[in-house]
Amino acid sequence: KHSVNRKEWNLRVSVKAKALVLYGYEGVKARIYERLEAMGATVMQESIGRVDLCVDLMLPGFELQPENIISPAQSTQSDHGDMNVHRRARRVDSITLGKMPGRQICIYNKRREAKIKRNLHWFDVWGLDRDENSSENPVWRVEIRAGKRYLSEQLNVKTWAELDAVLPDFVKMTMEAYRIIGIKTGQNVSRWATHEFWHEAHSRLMAITNGELCGIVPGRIVSGKRRVLQETYETLIVGLAASLSEVCQTDDVPTLAQTLAQKINNAALNQSDWNRRRQRAKRRLSITDEFYQQEHHA
Incomplete structure (x- = not known):
């Protein structure tokens, strides 16, 4: 809205x-602006309104254990909240400390979450095989x-x-206030x-606050998203073909496949209509920045 009243702000950006x-x-x-x-x-x-920083780590043999997490001595329920532990198959899958809109730390198995939510482009970021046993080699976020x-x-x-000025201190204070410890020796927790x-x-x-990049090129994520979408649509097509065979009361799959292929070819012969359908899909799927650049920077 065209207003200087802060209550009238109506744009919120989430990254x-x-x-x-x-x-x-x-x-x-820079891209936001x-x-x-x-x-x-x-x-x-x-x-x-909110700041989240995260890193993904793989450490062979590491297991997330609530008893090995040290919280600030002055923590109270109102300040930091209780520890929230989630287990899967007797293993700790995630731990959350603190409550929003205060300060919070979350440690969780991102590899498992990526598979469950089908955010499979993360496997391209990590350079991992998504079909490997994730329980043996978790990626901890x-x-x-x-x-x-x-x-x-x-x-x-x-x-x-103001955020730039305090971001390194926020990371340092938070990571020193909460700790995961190794071997417990003696009674003095601080030691x-x-x-x-x-x-x-x-x-x-800390490297994030210093502006270091991960070195991941956009093409790796885009290609990963395309592969996931391809598999999704192929699964849908197979499912629809099975339904169509039931509607047509036929078990002659080769003939059915040939008929469908011919219909697709006929539709593609109308090039203008076919291209229009593809452009609609491109806008809907939004898997690259090309559409945005063409529409807004032409």
Whole structure:
């Protein structure tokens, strides 16, 4: 809306982890403003509502165990909430500490989640075979989150500049306040050694705040999404063909397949109509940036 009243703001931007993998923190910020400008939006002032930073790690032999997590000594239920543990087949699959809109840490098996939710492009990012046994080689995502209340009350953050100034400190404070420990020695918790998994997560999260990129090119994710969509549509076509055979009361599958192939060929002969259908699919699927660039930057 054309209004200077903050209550009248009506644009909210949410960034997915995939975009951050591809373009990094600074790159994503630049792309946000490019797209807002292309939409004709007038950006008067930003207000950061939530910040999530995450890294994905594989460490052979590592198991997530609630008893090995150390929380801040001053934690209270109102500040950090109870530990939420999710198990699958007797193994801990995820642990969440804290509550939004405060500060929160979530450690979970991203490999399993990617398979369940069919976000299979992550396997291209990791360079892993999605058909391998995920229970033996999990990919653990360590995600630290700052909600609106924590940003405003604890970090005094509303703008990009304020966020940039405190982001490294936020990572450091959070990763030092919560720890995963290795071997417990003695009664003094502060002397228990931090697990190498947590050291690695801390180091990589700090690298994000320093602007380091993952080195993943967009083509790897796009090709992965295309492959998943291809498999999905092929499965749908087979299912529809089986239904059609029942409707036609025929078990002559080769003839049915030949008839369908001929119908597809006939439809494709009308090139303008076929291209129009493909363009509609391209807009609907949105698996590349090409449509956006053609429509808004021509």
